[in-house]
Amino acid sequence: MGRHLSRLYLAAVALFLALPLVVVAGVSVNEKQSLTFPPEGFSLAWYAQIFVDSGWRSALINSVVLAMTAAALAVAIAFPLAWFLWRRIAPWANIFQVLGLAPFILPPVITALGMLTFWATLGFYGQAWTAVISHAIFFVTLPLVTLSLGFSSIDRSLVEAAATMGADDRIVLRTVVLPLILPYIVSGFAFAFVLSLNEYIVAYMTVGFTVETLPIKIFNALRYGYTPTMASVSIFFVVVAAVVFALIARFGDLPKLLGALSDGK
């Protein structure tokens, strides 16, 4: 493709991806409580609403707490598994890797319904901690993928050298493996955190009627008509996601995390 044509094409895709966000950002700074674009006047009142209005604030807190704990639990499940698969020859253990990837490959409604029947059968339906576990299982794929990638990039001769000097598994793990794998732990956590923050169906089917997260709150608000806070919350989400991924890119090798070769070109 010609240089100009390809630039035009990239610009068109960028426009398509950005357009909804631009319009929502415009709507979110509207002075009046009406859905108009271009915005009439300029006001950040709807952003303040997220923190002032008790309904939105508690939804925000619920979402952040849920996403933090679920992402931490997902890493806690993924790390030992990824380490074991790297350290040991046990082909059967790959079954657990497949189990860790499955919830993310199947349509989400399936994980959500499985969780709903499970928690309902046990009689725990609607309790906040069930959403934490459900999200951790649903998103365990992300730290599992980043950590497997991280382990595969560790130079085994480094580990070999440490072992020759008399370090046992535990010392090697602490002094050699952990420092090398840390960026991958952080990015796995960050991926799981951002996606959990935005997740709707699993949260809705496990605790939707007792614990309202932001996506659930937005959807409920959408059903009863428009409020500009929805627009400001949406923009807030995009900004959080963009900042998290920009930080990963700043301190890590984002193209490599997503499958490119490490040396670039």
Next chain:
Amino acid sequence: MRREPPRTLVDYAPIAFPALMLIVFFVVPFSTMIAVSFFRRQQGGFYTPDFVIDNYARFVSAFFGGVLGFSLMLAIMVAVCCVAIGFPFTYLLARASRRVQIVWLVGLLSVLSLSEVIIGFAWSTLFSRTAGLTNLLVAIGLMEAPRALLPGFGAVLTGMVYQALPYTVLVLYPAIVRLDPTLLEAARTLGASPARAFFNVVVPALRNTIVATLIMVFVFALGSYLLPQILGRPQHWTLSVLITDQAIYQSNMPFAAAMAVFLVLISLALVALTLYLGRKETA
């Protein structure tokens, strides 16, 4: 430290926690769902253990057949649109400088992590009469008066392509960015134009990747549950919407579970096909 087979029980210790969590909270719920799909429904939202196939038999109706057909058709259209847009895009992206790639990847990941609720809200705003795209057409004199573009099939399709496009690009990215550049150089040295080299060298070399991506995007699109509700009419509802509806609002868990099991079978068959294709390419 070379990889060694585990010998003592202590060697297995690290895997105990992940294995336990995945079995108790994924395998067991999944099995519960399968079991419930054979249970008998009681009035008032309860169900009793039983072994009936009524729940499955119920799909074989014109209504659910229609919903299934629509879901599959919609997912195919989304997959085709996404790959048609995403493949040339990813190709151009992979040839950009590392710095440009990073900016794009951050943007794509941000859009990818958007909740379906937010995507639905954003597009319903863009398609609305008061704040929508038609105002732009009015402003440049192409239209008389702004009008609403939703609910409708076009709105559902646009929203779903928007949702699936970043996913498509990220699935295609590893294969395309690792494509041997000498292949293309050879074609160019032999006198092929860039467009010709793209269609005669790049596309055939990645044929299996393209098919695998189509299937993965198809499964991804099959999972869409909010966009058809926000942007479409009831006749645009997909199987995922019906599952949620049966589970939550009709309190018919056995039927919802039966539909979910059916959806799993379709998805698994397609994922297996993808893996098979992927294996062929690496071999």
